Amino acid sequence: MSERTFDRETLLDLTVNIVPLGILTFFILVFLFASPWELDPFVTAISIGLLVVPFAVLVLVTFVSGRAVARDEQSATAAGELSASDATLDSGVEEELVSDDHPESDDDQSESDAENDESSDAEPDDAGGDEDDEN
Amino acid sequence: MVEAQLVLTALMGLFLAGVAVWLSRIEDWRSYTPLAGGGGAVGEESGYAHDEKPSGLIRWLTTVDHKDIGILYGAYSIIAFAVGGIMVILMRTELLTPDEAIIGSQFYNSLLTSHGITMLFLFGTPMIAAFGNYFIPLLVNAEDMAFPRINAIAFWMLPPGALLVWAGFLVVPFTDIQPAQTAWTMYTPLSAGVGTGTQAGVSGLGIDFMLLGLHFTGLSATMGAINFIATIFTDRGSDVNWANLDIFSWTMLTQSGLILFAFPLLGSALIMLLLDRNFGTTFFLAEGGGPILWQHLFWFFGHPEVYILALPPMGLVSFILPKFSGRKLFGFKFVVYSTLAIGVLSFGVWAHHMFATGIDPRIRASFEAVSLAIAIPSAVKVFNWTTTLWGGNLRLTAPMLFCVGAVSNFIFGGVTGIFTAAIPIDLVLHDTYYIVGHFHYILMGLLAFTVFAGIYYWFPIITGKMYQKRLAKWHFWLTMIGTNITFFAMLLLGYLGMPRRYATYTFGVGPQQIIEVLHQVTTLGAFILLVGQIIWVWNMIQSWYEAPTLQDNDPWDLKETGQFTNEWGWNERRLETAITDGGEEEETAMTDGGDPVDGSADTE
Numbered sequence: 001m002s003e004r005t006f007d008r009e010t011l012l013d014l015t016v017n018i019v020p021l022g023i024l025t026f027f028i029l030v031f032l033f034a035s036p037w038e039l040d041p042f043v044t045a046i047s048i049g050l051l052v053v054p055f056a057v058l059v060l061v062t063f064v065s066g067r068a069v070a071r072d073e074q075s076a077t078a079a080g081e082l083s084a085s086d087a088t089l090d091s092g093v094e095e096e097l098v099s100d101d102h103p104e105s106d107d108d109q110s111e112s113d114a115e116n117d118e119s120s121d122a123e124p125d126d127a128g129g130d131e132d133d134e135n
Numbered sequence: 136m137v138e139a140q141l142v143l144t145a146l147m148g149l150f151l152a153g154v155a156v157w158l159s160r161i162e163d164w165r166s167y168t169p170l171a172g173g174g175g176a177v178g179e180e181s182g183y184a185h186d187e188k189p190s191g192l193i194r195w196l197t198t199v200d201h202k203d204i205g206i207l208y209g210a211y212s213i214i215a216f217a218v219g220g221i222m223v224i225l226m227r228t229e230l231l232t233p234d235e236a237i238i239g240s241q242f243y244n245s246l247l248t249s250h251g252i253t254m255l256f257l258f259g260t261p262m263i264a265a266f267g268n269y270f271i272p273l274l275v276n277a278e279d280m281a282f283p284r285i286n287a288i289a290f291w292m293l294p295p296g297a298l299l300v301w302a303g304f305l306v307v308p309f310t311d312i313q314p315a316q317t318a319w320t321m322y323t324p325l326s327a328g329v330g331t332g333t334q335a336g337v338s339g340l341g342i343d344f345m346l347l348g349l350h351f352t353g354l355s356a357t358m359g360a361i362n363f364i365a366t367i368f369t370d371r372g373s374d375v376n377w378a379n380l381d382i383f384s385w386t387m388l389t390q391s392g393l394i395l396f397a398f399p400l401l402g403s404a405l406i407m408l409l410l411d412r413n414f415g416t417t418f419f420l421a422e423g424g425g426p427i428l429w430q431h432l433f434w435f436f437g438h439p440e441v442y443i444l445a446l447p448p449m450g451l452v453s454f455i456l457p458k459f460s461g462r463k464l465f466g467f468k469f470v471v472y473s474t475l476a477i478g479v480l481s482f483g484v485w486a487h488h489m490f491a492t493g494i495d496p497r498i499r500a501s502f503e504a505v506s507l508a509i510a511i512p513s514a515v516k517v518f519n520w521t522t523t524l525w526g527g528n529l530r531l532t533a534p535m536l537f538c539v540g541a542v543s544n545f546i547f548g549g550v551t552g553i554f555t556a557a558i559p560i561d562l563v564l565h566d567t568y569y570i571v572g573h574f575h576y577i578l579m580g581l582l583a584f585t586v587f588a589g590i591y592y593w594f595p596i597i598t599g600k601m602y603q604k605r606l607a608k609w610h611f612w613l614t615m616i617g618t619n620i621t622f623f624a625m626l627l628l629g630y631l632g633m634p635r636r637y638a639t640y641t642f643g644v645g646p647q648q649i650i651e652v653l654h655q656v657t658t659l660g661a662f663i664l665l666v667g668q669i670i671w672v673w674n675m676i677q678s679w680y681e682a683p684t685l686q687d688n689d690p691w692d693l694k695e696t697g698q699f700t701n702e703w704g705w706n707e708r709r710l711e712t713a714i715t716d717g718g719e720e721e722e723t724a725m726t727d728g729g730d731p732v733d734g735s736a737d738t739e
């Protein structure tokens with residue numbers, strides 16, 4: 001299970017945090033190799049530490065939360081159960097709506113239960129993921 | 136000497152661990168939760184609590200029900216918002232003229248300090264806790280908060296906190312004590328009582344009061360944060376998991392984590408400052424740790440604090456905006472992970488508030504780098520919101536208007552933030568009105584706007600009534616226009632070099648005439664905001680008392696788009712229970728669900 005926890009979906013979702021990590025990496029490299037100052041061990045350690053520590057913590061938090069979400073996603077699709085009432089949950093895991101299906105006007109109370117059942121948030125996330133990837 | 140200290144530290148650590156072990160043996164902590172033997176019962180109506188509630192004032196003084204405590208938090212915060220607002224109206228009135236004409240600079244400085252502290256600690260943080268308390272247990276299908284009594288204590292720390300923060304104003308007519316005039320950042324040496332001004336000696340006691348008051352509010356926030364974390368982790372219903380946790384709960388969880396690491400630090404720093412002031416220590420004096428130490432400690436708390444105040448509002452936008460766009464939030468997971476990223480990175484940027492203090496430029500550069508990195512997750516959210524709106528089926532109800540306004544304002548606030556994150560630009564703009572414009576675009580433009588959005592959105596759940604639609608629109612437009620007039624003029628003032636925190640502007644920085652006009656424009660904007668807020672308070676109070684009870688369980692037509700979330704489900708079950716119980720006779724009411732139901736009473 002552990003290898004499959006981070007499937008393509010999840011990795012794409014996590015790309016959002018790869019951008020700030022990339023920026024931090026860029027600056028770490030710049031400060032190490034293109035610094036206009038000479039490397040003073042103490043100050044360099046602090047200034048690089050100020051970048052490395054947030055980097056490491058961000059990697060850790062992203063990893064842990066991504067794993068928790070991915071695991072629950074798998075067990076939830078297995079169980080496939082929501083609360084007994086008609087309350088729904090506010091995340092993308094359930095039905096994703098297609099905008100075309102929306103009632104066109106406000107006063108139109110057409111009871112079109114306009115939900116498409118491919119239970120996945122993959123579509124919009126994928127698009128966004130690709131966009132962000134290129135940054 | 137060093138060895139002795141180490142030994143002492145180790146002994147102290149052992150002692151504390153011993154206390155913890157002892158406490159865990161004598162008490163079965165789990166027995167405190169939940170309130171009654173519900174064990175893991177999930178998502179049921181917690182109606183039993185209602186029967187036991189005493190009536191009248193006693194109910195509010197003794198309640199441990201998360202919804203009541205949420206209302207208490209909300210009422211408290213709105214009173215604080217009004218106090219802070221009146222303070223700033225006085226200040227803006229003084230700034231109508233360049234010289235010291237109306238309230239005088241000492242009183243101005245006192246108001247400035249209290250305005251900042253009040254808005255951040257007595258309005259912002261508790262107001263967010265109000266939403267959290269009322270809605271997190273409903274959203275995650277918990278019986279109540281994990282620790283209902285700690286929840287009550289956390290709230291009841293706040294009124295004494297407020298009294299102490301405002302104590303200087305309350306006693307100044309009778310004593311020599313002056314209200315604190317340190318600004319909200321409480322920079323030493325001024326706040327340490329050095330020198331002979333009004334902040335030293337007896338007249339400086341106002342600062343001690345304020346520091347103690349802040350300590351109360353910090354304790355309150357920390358207890359609240361622990362409670363939110365415990366609730367979301369351990370008390371959520373079996374149908375709520377990490378994959379489908381709603382976005383508001385995610386942001387509250389992250390925010391609570393920030394509080395947990397930031398506020399205890401503020402508490403310690405406040406105690407050190409109190410010791411410096413009263414017991415002759417030298418933590419922050421030039422001969423001791425130095426004033427820069429205070430700035431480091433303060434901003435290590437202070438920057439996370441600004442995100443403590445920004446993340447849940449971002450969550451509210453992410454939560455409410457899709458409801459009126461007819462579709463789910465675009466890229467839900469992106470918003471979740473970028474929220475966590477902001478949470479982590481917000482601890483790595485504190486010295487961007489200290490670029491102008493002469494700290495080592497190599498270290499300064501690192502802070503610039505992280506400040507640029509943190510802008511990405513913030514921007515990601517803006518793109519997600521915009522994409523959610525794009526091609527959506529928009530319904531411009533009051534909560535939606537405030538959400539859209541908040542997104543717009545946040546763009547101004549965020550972009551101006553990125554500018555100041557660049558050291559060369561910051562050295563020019565630091566300590567000018569530009570900074571004031573920047574953070575007010577976020578604090579007023581995002582935080583206050585989303586608070587309004589949340590209150591309008593959940594008004595039917597909290598009160599069982601609907602607010603008055605027309606007044607709400609007035610409120611929105613006055614607030615939107617007022618905010619942008621006030622704070623855009625501030626950005627311009629900053630470009631012209633107008634320094635912040637002055638009661639006068641006769642000292643000839645920049646083009647005097649333009650500065651005067653811009654100050655007057657700013658004051659005009661503030662008055663517009665005042666009018667808007669008066670309308671809002673009137674709307675809330677009158678609608679709560681006089682509007683007909685709402686029959687509709689789904690006033691926003693959320694079922695149509697499959698977004699009828701848990702808190703509305705809970706509300707529906709509650710109302711249905713009430714009806715089978717043969718509830719009271721009720722008039723029908725219209726909703727602000729975007730349906731043009733004109734011709735009916737203005738209460739819709």
Ligand code: HEM
Pocket residue numbers: 320441442444445487488506507509510513548549550552553555556557561564565566570573574577578
């Ligand atoms: C896009 C992300 C942001 C960046 C890069 C950023 C950057 C900055 C910088 C560099 C300063 C210091 C300016 C100076 O004093 O010279 C500053 C001040 C400030 N920012 Fe931001 N900011 C961001 C977002 C926020 C948010 C979300 C909030 C509030 C919710 C906020 C609230 C404040 C406050 C209150 C101050 C002034 C503190 C004071 O001196 O009294 N900022 N910001």
Ligand SMILES: [Cu+2]
Pocket residue numbers: 437438441484485487488
């Ligand atoms: Cu900051």
